[in-house]
Amino acid sequence: MTRYLRDIFFALAALTIFVAASPVQAQSNSGPLRIEITEGVIEPLPFAIPEFIAGSSRVEDAASDITRVIAADLAGTGLFREIPRSAHISPITSFDSPVQYSDWQAINAQALITGSVSMEGGQLVVRFRLFDVFSQEPLGSGLQFVGDPDSWRRMAHNVADQVYERITGEGGYFDSRVTFVAEEGPKNARLKRIAIMDYDGANVQFLTDSRSLVLAPRFSPDGQSILYTSYETGFPQIYLMDLGTVRARVLDSQDGFMSFAPRFSPNGRSVVYSLETGGNTDIYLMDIASGRRTRLTDSPSIETAPSFSPDGSQIVFESDRSGSQQLYIMSASGGEARRISRNAGRYGTPVWSPRGDLIAFTNQQGGRFHIGVMRTDGGEERLLTSSFLDEGPTWAPNGRVIMFTRETAGADGAPAIYSVDISGRNLQRVSTPGMASDPSWSPLLQ
Amino acid sequence: MKLFSKLIGVVALLALTACGGGGYFGDSPISGAPGGEAAGSADPNSVAYFNQTIGDRVLFVVDEHTLTSQARATLDDQADWLLRNMEFNILVEGHADEQGTREYNLALGARRAASVQTYLISRGITSGRIRTVSYGKERPIEICSAESCYSQNRRAVSVISAGPGA
Known part of the structure; x- marks a missing residue:
């Protein structure tokens, strides 16, 4: 039961916005990367989510699991479709390296989600960025979530909620029970x-x-x-x-x-x-x-x-x-x-x-x-x-x-x-x- | 199924000695029980006689709680038995078939149990001897999804329990 209690009372130790490499103008969903849920979405929006970069070998499994949960959250809505990793052209080797938009345009990924996972002072730190591939700019600021390592699922749901909210303009629902x-x-x-x-x-x-x-x-x-x-x-x-x-x-x-x-x-x-x-x-x-x-x-x-x-x-x-x-x-x-x-x-x-x-x-x-x-x-x-x-x-x-x-x-x-x-x-x-x-x-x- | 019948028989005996009323499985202990207590069913004052010869249950039409003439005849005999055996009380359990939403069926089962209660009171049973409960669609005895099963599940079962005089 302790794990359960921890989850229930889990509070994000910190939720920090860090400024993306270039200042972001298009936070308010003005770009083309947008799903209007009310219009009835027939064609899911294709997105790519390369495995989040693990800061150390200790968090490789966590990075893999978190990436998987985020992708499942988004694809599970029926509003998004994941482009399989086998189709990716340019690997993401560093969370901070510039995005090669043309490589993602070539596989028709409209949204790109990158992230990193690390352990800092006993806490799990998950960072992510969302990119509008065809506008060639970030959609919203990068964010980091810090929490108990046992709460990795919640942190993944938090990332997915952020992506969902930025693209649909609706509140998310993944971090729920x-x-x-x-x-x-x-x-x-x-x-x-x-x-x-x-x-x-x-x-x-x-x-x-x-x-x-x-x-x-x-x-x-x-x-x-x-x-x-x-x-x-x-x-x-x-x-x-x-x-x-x-x-x-x-x-x-x-x-x-x-x-x-x-x-x-x-x-x-x-x-x-x-x-x-x-x-x-x-x-x-x-x-x-x-x-x-x-x-x-x-x-x-x-x-x-x-x-x-x-x-x-x-x-x-x-x-x-x-x-x-x-x-x-x-x-x-x-x-x-x-x-x-x-x-x-x-x-x-x-x-x-x-x-x-x-x-x-x-x-x-x-x-x-x-x-x-x-x-x-x-x-x-x-x-x-x-x-x-x-x-x-x-x-x-x-x-x-x-x-x-x-x-x-x-x-x-x-x-x-x-x-x-x-x-x-x-x-x-x-x-x-x-x-x-x-x-x-x-x-x-x- | 045979083992199940035996179990029912055993549970029925236990339930008789305990002070009854509102067991988890509601009607299943004393009621039903084909072949349950063959020995006692000849004695018109036995619980087995009540359950099997008189019949511990009445059936209802779809979405109805009014008593059929057949149901009233069964309840007349139940009332006579209860008047002869003052040491027993009853718990009337109302049930519905699966064709309905959960909450509505709870309310419908309560109506059915109350119909039986009201009728038995009209036949001279004091209200203090009758309690009611509804299980809605939670406790079907027949499990197919056809009218042959539904008709058996739309029921009110009078479960005998030891009363204050016992």
Whole structure:
């Protein structure tokens, strides 16, 4: 667990901007090296990333691993394509030697990423530069990241986030984590554990054992704790776990009542969730510090899966008050709700984008499940996926990518975590050690 | 599968002596159990009789929580048994099939369990003897992805536990 704690509390010891060899004018993405994500990228941008220069033989493996993780981050978005090293013409032998732009133009690399890795005073130092090959100039300043050697993956993700941000103009999302439910065993005797991993599936840690059925962990806005539902007492109740101590406490434990589907408010101080009494499920808000509970809906129908808007003023949720599951938005203090889902089928598990512009949801129609997005007024609905069972979307910190659960059909049916971008492209299975479900994406780590 | 049945039998005995209610695997211990406690099922006051002869479960139509006439008949017999055997309580577990989102199915299972609870209370069982829980789609007993399995998974199971009078 120590390694995990170190990672969680990892803070970059230093983040220094050093001035590139020539003063940079084109920092503000004015050059041609630019991806407009909203326009729907069909042709990935080709980039070259020669292996980062190792300052000593001690860090050769680290240099190789860091380079590999950066390349995987970028290529994994579907927005970038790595030009294989076998095609490179001029080797990079020194981090500070001038770039031979023509050699990179010749292989049509539009972006060039160079870097170095060294150990200085017991700390790992990763430097990188990004070049716009066809403009023949650096894109942004060179940067260096300094940190604990065990945090090399995070440092690689930090480099990749910088490259992504400079080229797309969007926030990055690689230096982030995902909490999820790890599953094992046959379909009629599944064992579930809360787990956490890097966004790319690395560094998996289990946070609960499999004695109690657990469901749907959700990250806090500061990334330091999670909410989840556990049957530890025999009845589903919501729990709050501190990720530093890996200790959990029950939040709503009224005897005989089920509580589930918790999510944090954007300020992290309260929890919105479902409470079932006498067969009826409604939405409540709890102040974490005081435990004070406020009822937000009061209807004989099922109201569940609440999710706050990023400004904290509204809550989107699902209800079958119309006769089938649909999406509604109400004020964060409850009251009248307006329906936003209008198209065919049933809608559930709405999640507000961290950018505030879209709501992701599960749609069920014609015997199939879809992950989709719609504007907050219900307009411009797009179904992004289709399968036997897709459900439970969660947003990347930049609101451009969604992870969700996909479960296959039949007696051997098994859940896995997938990701897709909000244009519906780049559908990928996320690497997990076994069956996995209910992903929740953290904010960018601090 | 045979071993599994045996295990169920053993667990059922254990569950009877323990004070029941809300085991991890919910309905599987005492309920179901084809061939579980053949010896006791002839005794109309035995748990085996409740589970197998009366039937410990009722089934539901897709996305419904109203009781069918067949379900009501089963629950009438469950109520009679509970009135004869005051030393037992029950935990009613509501379940859903896999055709639905996780949270909705939890709420749907709760509705189903509450339907059973309400009906049993109307047949004279005091509310203090009945607890409910929902497992949503988390605990299917049949695992195919077809209506033949779904129809068995949309269920509310009355799990017998030792009551205060035991």
